[in-house]
Amino acid sequence: MDLVVFFIASVCAIASAIAVVAQKNPFVSALALLANLASLAALMLLLEAQFVAAAQIIVYAGAVMVMFLFVIAYVGPRGEIGPGARKPWLVALSVVAALLITVEIIVVVVGASLGEVASVDGDYGSPAAIGKALVTHYLLAFEVVSVILFMAAIAGVVFGAGGRPVRLSTDQVLAKEGESAVARRREASRAALEAARDSTTGESAR
Amino acid sequence: MVDGVILTIIKSLVLASVLMGFFAYMTWVERKLIGRFQARYGPNRVGPYGLMQPIADLGKMLQKENMIPEMAHRKLYIAAPFIAMTCAIGAFGLMPFGNVATIPGTDWTIHLYIANTSVSLLVVAAIGSLGFYGLMIGGWASSSKYALLGGMRAIAQLVSYEVAFTLAVIGVIIQASSLSFVTISNAQEHLWYIIPQFLGFLVFFVAAVAESNRPPFDLTEADGEVVAGYHTEYGGMRYAMFAAAEFINAITLSALGAVLFLGGPSGPFLPGPIWMILKIGAFLFVLIWIRATLPRVRFDQLMKIGWKVLLPVATLNLLLTAVAVVYL
Numbered sequence: 001m002d003l004v005v006f007f008i009a010s011v012c013a014i015a016s017a018i019a020v021v022a023q024k025n026p027f028v029s030a031l032a033l034l035a036n037l038a039s040l041a042a043l044m045l046l047l048e049a050q051f052v053a054a055a056q057i058i059v060y061a062g063a064v065m066v067m068f069l070f071v072i073a074y075v076g077p078r079g080e081i082g083p084g085a086r087k088p089w090l091v092a093l094s095v096v097a098a099l100l101i102t103v104e105i106i107v108v109v110v111g112a113s114l115g116e117v118a119s120v121d122g123d124y125g126s127p128a129a130i131g132k133a134l135v136t137h138y139l140l141a142f143e144v145v146s147v148i149l150f151m152a153a154i155a156g157v158v159f160g161a162g163g164r165p166v167r168l169s170t171d172q173v174l175a176k177e178g179e180s181a182v183a184r185r186r187e188a189s190r191a192a193l194e195a196a197r198d199s200t201t202g203e204s205a206r
Numbered sequence: 207m208v209d210g211v212i213l214t215i216i217k218s219l220v221l222a223s224v225l226m227g228f229f230a231y232m233t234w235v236e237r238k239l240i241g242r243f244q245a246r247y248g249p250n251r252v253g254p255y256g257l258m259q260p261i262a263d264l265g266k267m268l269q270k271e272n273m274i275p276e277m278a279h280r281k282l283y284i285a286a287p288f289i290a291m292t293c294a295i296g297a298f299g300l301m302p303f304g305n306v307a308t309i310p311g312t313d314w315t316i317h318l319y320i321a322n323t324s325v326s327l328l329v330v331a332a333i334g335s336l337g338f339y340g341l342m343i344g345g346w347a348s349s350s351k352y353a354l355l356g357g358m359r360a361i362a363q364l365v366s367y368e369v370a371f372t373l374a375v376i377g378v379i380i381q382a383s384s385l386s387f388v389t390i391s392n393a394q395e396h397l398w399y400i401i402p403q404f405l406g407f408l409v410f411f412v413a414a415v416a417e418s419n420r421p422p423f424d425l426t427e428a429d430g431e432v433v434a435g436y437h438t439e440y441g442g443m444r445y446a447m448f449a450a451a452e453f454i455n456a457i458t459l460s461a462l463g464a465v466l467f468l469g470g471p472s473g474p475f476l477p478g479p480i481w482m483i484l485k486i487g488a489f490l491f492v493l494i495w496i497r498a499t500l501p502r503v504r505f506d507q508l509m510k511i512g513w514k515v516l517l518p519v520a521t522l523n524l525l526l527t528a529v530a531v532v533y534l
Contacts, residue, residue, distance in 0.1 A: 025279075027279075027282075027346060028279075028282070031282075031339075031343070034339070038336075050323055050324060050325045051324075051325055051328070054325045054328035054329055054331075054332050055328065057332035057333075057335065057336065058328060058331055058332045058335055061332070061335060061336055062331070062332065062335025062336070062338070062368070063335075063365065066335075066338060066339075066342070066361055066365060069339075069342055069346075069361075070358065070361060070362075073342070073345075073346045073354060073357070073358065074358070126324045126325075127324060127325060127328075127385055128324075128383075
């Protein structure tokens, strides 16, 4: 049973990883990455890491990839890459990067003793065990990462606002400038609308 | 899998069928209740009390043409409703309906839940978050601006409210010190968590209404703004699958509320599954009641409620719970 799940998940992981780079459509590419993350979560389940598997789906699939897709969907309707967009130096660089990663994997796999099956106790990989490890043994790293993430969030807000004035909602305009300001704005937009209508009817009459 | 592979498959099939039947008749209940709230009868033509209405609706949906917009991304357009539906049913699968039951007349015992893991709650959250992709893919693959905007709105709303939702649920997790539904519902034998976790319950409930895209938070399908949202370009059975996924999500969230705050399947006199259905029904009734009562909020109001009201309240509840658990 475990072996069957392992092979299905591995095949899915490899196939979706190839699809990520082979697909021309960025939206489909991102979906393939999502499938890859889900297959990895299945592999983690086989390694008794239920919490990490669930967290992988919630964090990567549920939050990170949503943002990827959000951006891709907004950027263009069908931003497909044609054959002309492939630059030779990029191809060369990607081959070098792939070779380096392959060498690294080989070194790690050969260097590690993968001969025997590791034995784990029943509590291994449970949320309680991971929580305990995070706030005792890895407390410093945990706190440092949380500070870094917090800084990243603030940086995101600052860059996202970009120094532009924030557009106010009707409620906020009301609170700030009173009824007359809202009425003035409404009047202005009505005038603009009427001007637009006049110009179109004028054209059709001609 | 607590009962072996074959029994688990049988239990899953039974649960999925019961869930679909329950969903079909909840649509009847909803239309009937909305009718009554608005001083009219609701469906009353097909069968006695309009009881055959869901079946008539299904028949109508099945007869519709399965059209695909010319500019749509065909594969994703077809896949999207299936993703939404699969995730909706899958998330419901971990709900407990009791502990161990003996089948009458024999000495066979079965567990009234399909699986019990130490991360049940996270798994439901994970499957639920995969369900978002159904809406997003559907919105994008339709190649329609309204559908895309509806899908984007859905994602923005779901991601925002998931934060407050999760924080509200963490209060319960801390108090029960478990993520397993069975342990959480057993821990409420003497006192339902709605009492010590009332603040968390309020946040949970508001966030659950938003998460299930139901009025007054149904911005994703605000007819005056984005036509029908992400399923604008869908018709017939594919549309019905999106609608079903949405309603089943509401049922799952109601079940989650029943397990986390109302003691799950425990209760006097009646067996566990009955109690569970009654509690889910109570949640759904309130959801329908709200739908009939409140007007839809604006998008900026929606975001304001999520980030400026629910999130601080949920954080406060989390802090209070943590202090209480450690020092009391």
